[in-house]
Amino acid sequence: TQLLEQSPQFLSIQEGENLTVYCNSSSVFSSLQWYRQEPGEGPVLLVTVVTGGEVKKLKRLTFQFGDARKDSSLHITAAQPGDTGLYLCAGARGGNKLVFGAGTILRVKS
Amino acid sequence: DAGVIQSPRHEVTEMGQEVTLRCKPISGHNSLFWYRQTMMRGLELLIYFNNNVPIDDSGMPEDRFSAKMPNASFSTLKIQPSEPRDSAVYFCASSFAGGSEQYFGPGTRLTVT
Numbered sequence: 281t282q283l284l285e286q287s288p289q290f291l292s293i294q295e296g297e298n299l300t301v302y303c304n305s306s307s308v309f310s311s312l313q314w315y316r317q318e319p320g321e322g323p324v325l326l327v328t329v330v331t332g333g334e335v336k337k338l339k340r341l342t343f344q345f346g347d348a349r350k351d352s353s354l355h356i357t358a359a360q361p362g363d364t365g366l367y368l369c370a371g372a373r374g375g376n377k378l379v380f381g382a383g384t385i386l387r388v389k390s
Numbered sequence: 391d392a393g394v395i396q397s398p399r400h401e402v403t404e405m406g407q408e409v410t411l412r413c414k415p416i417s418g419h420n421s422l423f424w425y426r427q428t429m430m431r432g433l434e435l436l437i438y439f440n441n442n443v444p445i446d447d448s449g450m451p452e453d454r455f456s457a458k459m460p461n462a463s464f465s466t467l468k469i470q471p472s473e474p475r476d477s478a479v480y481f482c483a484s485s486f487a488g489g490s491e492q493y494f495g496p497g498t499r500l501t502v503t
Contacts, residue, residue, distance in 0.1 A: 311490050322394075322481050322494030323433070368433065372490035376421050377446060382432045 283307055284371055284381035292387040296358050301384045303369035304351045310372050312345055312352045317366040317383075359388045392416070394495035396482050402501045408470040411498045414463055415484030423492060424457055424467050425481040433481070439465065440487045472502045 285304045293299055303312070311330045315323035327336050329345035329352060336343045340363075342355040356363055364387050370378040395414040403409055415422045423438040437447040442459045450457070454473070459465040469476055479499050483492040 313491065315494075320496075322483070322497050325491055325493065328491055370492075376440075376485055376488060376490050376492075377435065377438060378490060378492060380433045380435075 283379045286381035286384050290385045295390045299356050301354045308349050313370045315368040361388045361390045364388050396495035400499050406471045409472045411467040413465045413482030419484035420487045421485045423483040426478045428478045474502045477502050
């Protein structure tokens with residue numbers, strides 16, 4: 281049973297399109313992180329959200345933490361081929377142990 | 391600054407052989423994590439250490455797997471004997487104790503034939 285459910289599992293879009301990836305749980309997390317992983321490399325931390333309702337922006341990426349701290353979304357505006365990769369959400373429930381979602385594979389075609 | 395360093399990057403071995411994966415965490419980090427990633431199961435936590443002490447090894451699949459952290463700058467994950475189902479990418483990550491942000495190494499791709 282996956283504590284963190286990510287959707288969609290796979291997304292293939294054209295350059296310039298917008299997209300949203302979701303990360304949902306029935307559990308409350310003290311913080312939630314988003315990572316991006318490219319083939320042959322380890323996951324790289326993009327952002328950490330801590331407060332319910334928090335919104336963080338990283339250039340064309342917008343991250344939101346749900347009010348109840350159970351879910352999160354990642355929105356990418358005007359996707360580019362360089363955004364291609366595996367996007368992972370990970371929740372912390374106190375301490376430094378993380379629970380990872382299964383990931384969303386994003387492919388942006390030029 | 392150097393990130394998390396893992397070696398080897400690739401390992402191909404025959405079933406029954408012993409495999410040792412190595413990790414050097416980021417200097418100053420006092421938590422270290424070993425993960426396994428496969429297409430079927432995604433990223434799974436195997437074990438983690440705080441200040442060189444194993445805290446949670448509930449993810450270690452069976453007794454064939456063992457991990458050590460003899461000092462703050464080095465950890466090993468050993469599989470003995472290895473089996474084809476152990477084939478996966480193994481990641482090491484480190485963080486500050488009490489902090490949740492983890493920094494991953496490049497991984498070791500293990501193939502057991």
